Amino acid sequence: MVEHRPWSDIIAYAILTLGVFIVAFPVYLALIASTHDAATVIGGNMPLSPGGHALENYYRAVFVGGARYSREPVGQMLMNSFISAAGIAIGKIFISILSAYAVVYFRFPFRKTAFWIIFVTLMLPVEVRIYPTYKVVADLHMLDTYAGLILPLIASATGTLLFRQFFMTVPEELLEASRIDGAGPFRFFKDTLLPLSVTTIAALFVIQFIYGWNQYLWPLLITTQDSMQTIVTGIKKMLTTTDELAEWQLAMATAVLAMLPPVAVVVFMQRLFVRGLVETEK
Amino acid sequence: MEKSVVFNNKLLPYLLLVPQLIITFVFFYWPASQALWQSFLREDAFGLSSEFIGLENYQTLFAQPEYYKAMLTTVVFSTLVAGLSLGIALLFATQADKNLKAASSYKTFMIWPYAVAPAVAGVLWLFMFHPTLGTLAQPLRWLNFDWNPLLNGNHAMALVVMAAVWKQISYNFLFFLAGLQSIPKSVLEAGAIDGAGPLRRFWTITFPLLSPTTFFLLVVNIVYVFFDTFGIIDAVTGGGPAGATTTLVYKVFADGRTGGDLGGSAAQSVVLMIIVIALTAVQFRYVERKVQY
Numbered sequence: 390m391v392e393h394r395p396w397s398d399i400i401a402y403a404i405l406t407l408g409v410f411i412v413a414f415p416v417y418l419a420l421i422a423s424t425h426d427a428a429t430v431i432g433g434n435m436p437l438s439p440g441g442h443a444l445e446n447y448y449r450a451v452f453v454g455g456a457r458y459s460r461e462p463v464g465q466m467l468m469n470s471f472i473s474a475a476g477i478a479i480g481k482i483f484i485s486i487l488s489a490y491a492v493v494y495f496r497f498p499f500r501k502t503a504f505w506i507i508f509v510t511l512m513l514p515v516e517v518r519i520y521p522t523y524k525v526v527a528d529l530h531m532l533d534t535y536a537g538l539i540l541p542l543i544a545s546a547t548g549t550l551l552f553r554q555f556f557m558t559v560p561e562e563l564l565e566a567s568r569i570d571g572a573g574p575f576r577f578f579k580d581t582l583l584p585l586s587v588t589t590i591a592a593l594f595v596i597q598f599i600y601g602w603n604q605y606l607w608p609l610l611i612t613t614q615d616s617m618q619t620i621v622t623g624i625k626k627m628l629t630t631t632d633e634l635a636e637w638q639l640a641m642a643t644a645v646l647a648m649l650p651p652v653a654v655v656v657f658m659q660r661l662f663v664r665g666l667v668e669t670e671k
Numbered sequence: 672m673e674k675s676v677v678f679n680n681k682l683l684p685y686l687l688l689v690p691q692l693i694i695t696f697v698f699f700y701w702p703a704s705q706a707l708w709q710s711f712l713r714e715d716a717f718g719l720s721s722e723f724i725g726l727e728n729y730q731t732l733f734a735q736p737e738y739y740k741a742m743l744t745t746v747v748f749s750t751l752v753a754g755l756s757l758g759i760a761l762l763f764a765t766q767a768d769k770n771l772k773a774a775s776s777y778k779t780f781m782i783w784p785y786a787v788a789p790a791v792a793g794v795l796w797l798f799m800f801h802p803t804l805g806t807l808a809q810p811l812r813w814l815n816f817d818w819n820p821l822l823n824g825n826h827a828m829a830l831v832v833m834a835a836v837w838k839q840i841s842y843n844f845l846f847f848l849a850g851l852q853s854i855p856k857s858v859l860e861a862g863a864i865d866g867a868g869p870l871r872r873f874w875t876i877t878f879p880l881l882s883p884t885t886f887f888l889l890v891v892n893i894v895y896v897f898f899d900t901f902g903i904i905d906a907v908t909g910g911g912p913a914g915a916t917t918t919l920v921y922k923v924f925a926d927g928r929t930g931g932d933l934g935g936s937a938a939q940s941v942v943l944m945i946i947v948i949a950l951t952a953v954q955f956r957y958v959e960r961k962v963q964y
Contacts, residue, residue: 397869401766402773408763408840409780415795415837416787418806422798433804484691495684496677503688510699512951516898516920517943520927520936521702521709529697544698549691557674564676574678603788605902606924621788625906628794637798644791651786659779663845666785 416648423447423642430637442638450642463643466620469538470602470647473619476539477601478594485548486586490578492549493556494564504553511546516606523610533617538608542601547669548593554668555589556582592665595658599651620647703944709937728938737914738922738939745918748832749896756836757888760843765873767844768851778848785841789899793906796834820908824915827908831916834907835900842895843888850884851877890954897947919943 418437422430425440451464491497492504515522522541531537559582567577608619618626624647627640655662710728714721732738763781767774784792799807802819811818820826854877862872901920904910910917910925917925923943927936 398769401769404766405763405773405777408759408766409777412781412784412837412840415792415799418799419795431804433809435804435806437806484694487687488691491684491687493674494677495680495687497681497684500684503692506700507691507695510695512948513699513703513944514894514898514947516901517923517940517947518699518702518706519924520933520940521705522698524705525698525702540694541698544694561674561676564674568676574680574683577678599786603786603790603902605788605790605905609905621790621902624794625790628797628906637804640794641798644794647791648787651788652783655783655786656779659782663782666842666845667849 416645419641419644422638423645425638427636427638430641446638446642447646450639450646463620463623463646465616466618466623466643467646469535469617470619470621471650472535473538473604473608474598474601474650476535477542477604478597480539480543481545481548481597482590482593484543485546486552486590489549489552489556490582493553494574494577507546507549509546510544511550515541519606519610526611532611533614537611538604538617538619539601542604542607548597551589551593551668552586555586559585588661588664589668591658592661592668594665595654595661596665596669599654599662602651706937706940706944709933710941712934712937714933724934728934729942732935732938732942737917740914741917741919741922744828744914744916745897745920748828748835748900748916748918749893751828751832752835752839752896752900753889753892755832756839756843756892757885759836760840761847761885763840764844764847764851765877767848778845781844782841784838785845787838788902789835789838790902790906792834792838793831793903796830796837796903797907800830800833822912824912827912827916831900831904831907834903835896838903839892839895843892846884846888847881850881854880887954890950894947894950897943919946 421437421439422435423446424443425435426442426445429435429440450462451467452462488503488507492500526532526537526541529537531540563581564577567581572580602619603621604619605621609622612618612622620643624640624643627643628635628637711723711725712721713724713727767777767781787795797805797820799805800818800820802808802821808818817823818826820830858876858880859872862876867875897918897920900918901924904916904918904921905924908916910921919939920943923936923939926932926939
């Protein structure tokens with residue numbers, strides 16, 4: 390930097406420490422609440438240090454379910470979240486890498502039209518056309534199915550654009566060389582393009598997994614059976630009983646479990662996450 | 672930029688496109704066009720018959736005082752969330768950009784709320800500020816402040832804004848930090864040689880050079896406030912009390928859930944679509960500009 394002023398560094402550390410504190414505090418509180426019994430949490434004087442009921446709360450949340458509401462235990466919800474998040478990520482990668490390959494490496498009539506048809510989907514998130522989409526899914530008998538949770542959310546252009554952009558940067562000499570070696574479109578895709586795309590695929594997977602895991606409105610609408618709920622929609626339902634009856638300690642344990650997988654992905658795959666985030670926004 | 676070496680297969684490219692095109696038509700174009708078509712129809716309650724009524728659904732919609740209220744709520748909500756989260760994130764990013772040794776670990780500590788689902792973020796903040804059991808609601812009570820987001824519309828709005836800002840800071844921080852780090856140090860050094868202090872350098876050099884990032888983030892944040900905050904609102908207030916936190920997107924959902932008026936709900940969706948398309952158009956125009964810049 391241009392000049393070095395010690396107080397400037399001190400201010401920076403102070404502000405950033407405050408920032409980290411603000412960012413962490415709500416989650417810390419949830420962690421604490423998930424280790425106390427119901428009476429302590431509801432009393433309004435919950436201590437800021439962990440209590441001794443962690444195992445009991447998490448065990449009940451995951452395997453038993455609440456006592457005062459008849460909901461599925463969280464174990465099943467976690468499963469549903471995993472399946473739909475992974476399904477959304479894999480599905481999107483699958484359809485978009487194929488369509489990007491077609492658009493970049495082939496010349497055919499209506500190529501531009503096909504690209505624009507896909508591109509337009511960027512403009513309208515699912516929330517805007519929620520009821521008509523619901524009706525389509527209902528007509529296809531996909532309510533309360535994994536297909537219904539997954540397919541409507543993969544109808545988007547982000548993946549296609551990302552792969553198209555990446556394929557454009559792949560040197561043309563590689564294709565020439567493969568063709569001289571006698572490779573057709575399948576061989577070139579499998580032996581050359583796919584290995585080169587591994588990082589892009591991983592980055593897209595990380596972003597889409599988080600996107601899928603955190604879906605709320607769509608699963609809320611199309612799941613009517615408790616056994617098909619995802620964990621993010623399940624938490625809210627634990628709190629819909631009157632305040633006195635809501636089991637906040639279980640809801641907080643569930644919230645911690647719902648945050649764990651996507652947060653772990655961001656923290657441990659930070660490089661991929663940042664890359665995916667920056668590139669999908671281009 | 673086009674590839675000059677390509678494959679010549681006639682059928683294969685269409686086969687490769689088929690999966691995405693089918694999904695796009697079934698789950699995007701079909702419902703979107705349904706919404707558009709239904710917004711011109713009046714259906715009876717059983718969906719057995721429908722009649723074409725032109726723009727009547729839109730006229731009814733724009734005659735509703737609640738619709739303008741929701742619009743105003745949306746404007747207030749998006750201004751507060753976008754303004755606060757951009758401002759706070761910029762403050763943190765400028766501090767982290769000071770070549771601190773710990774900058775990269777701060778980055779890790781700052782960005783993870785991005786991964787927290789909006790609905791979960793809402794539940795966390797509701798718990799923290801719950802009028803009877805909230806840990807942070809207590810100090811407010813000691814100050815004789817009658818804090819109750821479940822009954823008071825302004826308090827509910829404040830709570831929803833805080834949760835939405837908390838969740839969005841990480842994203843803005845990441846992009847601001849990247850933007851700051853791409854500003855050439857030589858420009859700042861030149862400013863320092865001319866005798867400009869840190870604040871002056873920030874406002875006359877850093878901030879203008881950061882404007883592409885800021886503008887991009889502004890658009891992304893508005894889109895975020897429109898759609899991704901649905902989970903926060905539903906988890907914290909359910910649109911209440913008395914519609915104080917019902918945004919346009921929430922209203923589409925709430926009106927549709929109570930059922931009945933398909934045409935009116937479709938008209939609301941179409942108005943939203945137009946707003947989003949306008950926003951996206953602005954974003955793309957800006958992206959074009961950035962390429963030249």
